[in-house]
Amino acid sequence: MWPHCTELRVEIKKLHQQLGSTMIYVTPDQIEAMTLADRIAVMNKGVIQQFAAPKEVYTRPANRFVAGFVGSPSMNFIKATVMDPQAQVVRTTEGREISLKGYTNGRSWAAGQKIEIDVHPDQWSLAARRQGAETLEAQVTVVENTGAEGLIWAKADDTTVAVKVPDEGGYSVGQKLQLCFLASQISAFEAETGERI
Numbered sequence: 001m002w003p004h005c006t007e008l009r010v011e012i013k014k015l016h017q018q019l020g021s022t023m024i025y026v027t028p029d030q031i032e033a034m035t036l037a038d039r040i041a042v043m044n045k046g047v048i049q050q051f052a053a054p055k056e057v058y059t060r061p062a063n064r065f066v067a068g069f070v071g072s073p074s075m076n077f078i079k080a081t082v083m084d085p086q087a088q089v090v091r092t093t094e095g096r097e098i099s100l101k102g103y104t105n106g107r108s109w110a111a112g113q114k115i116e117i118d119v120h121p122d123q124w125s126l127a128a129r130r131q132g133a134e135t136l137e138a139q140v141t142v143v144e145n146t147g148a149e150g151l152i153w154a155k156a157d158d159t160t161v162a163v164k165v166p167d168e169g170g171y172s173v174g175q176k177l178q179l180c181f182l183a184s185q186i187s188a189f190e191a192e193t194g195e196r197i
Contacts, residue, residue, distance in 0.1 A: 012036060030070055034058070042066050058120075061187055064194035067118050073151070075118040076161040078136075079191065085109040088183070090117070094157035098134045102183040107197045114191035121151070121162040125180040133180040138163075140175045154179070 012025070013036055027033055033040050034054045041051045042065075050062035061067035067075045080090040080098065085108065088100040100117070109115075125133065138154035138161065152163040152171055156179060163179060165171070190197050 030072070034070070042069060059185075060196070061118075062196055064116065064118075064189045067187055067189065071120055073121055073162040075120055075187070076159070078117040078119070078156070078159050078161070080115055080117055082109045082111055082113040082115060085111055085113075090115065092136075092157050096136065096157065098136075100134070100183040100186070100188065103186060103188060104184070105188065105197050109197060115197060116189045116191055118187040118189065119161070119181050119185075121164040123181055123185050124161075124163045126163070126165065126177060133182050136179045136181075138177045138179050140171055140173050140177060143171050143173065152177075 025032070025036055034057075037054055039051060040054055040057050042049045042057060044065050050057055050066045052060075052062075057066060058070055061070060061075075064077070068077075078092060080092050083089045083091050083097065088103060088109070089097055090100060091097050098117070136156045138156035140152055140154050141160065142153040144151040144153070150165045150167055150171070152165055154161055154163060154177055161179070163177075171177075188197050189195060
């Protein structure tokens with residue numbers, strides 16, 4: 001009988017460490033990929049989308065496909081339009097202006113450019129507004145207890161977002177939230193191509 005998946009993962013990791021040789025492990029399971037690999041090749045229809053260390057794939061996904069694939073639940077995608085490229089000010093579909101000052105990218109933005117702002121569920125803060133943080137108003141639609149932590153689903157503008165919290169207690173359906181994020185931690189993608197900007 002096969003051991004539990006977690007135990008099998010640990011055994012594979014131990015074997016890799018003992019052998020000290022290069023191994024290629026193919027899996028559709030992102031948890032296996034993130035925990036076993038020194039470097040991950042994320043593929044879509046046979047084409048490599050990103051080849052990097054697990055942390056880089058998670059924190060700086062190369063494109064929207066990678067961002068949507070890695071993480072459970074995956075990133076929250078918020079549609080916006082660039083208003084002021086120099087100041088990195090964008091406007092959401094509901095007309096909310098957000099400053100992404102502090103976001104580092106290698107490409108210039110253009111006024112009127114359609115983008116998607118992507119925030120991991122664990123990158124939101126529900127605490128008092130942090131210095132330099134941007135805020136979105138949201139309303140709780142579902143509260144889930146996942147054991148060691150809680151998962152809140154909330155409606156922000158016309159988008160449903162997932163928010164990981166240390167404890168799901170104290171949150172209820174219909175409750176209004178102030179979701180804070182730091183621009184330096186998020187990702188942004190060009191809406192048409194899905195490429196990181």
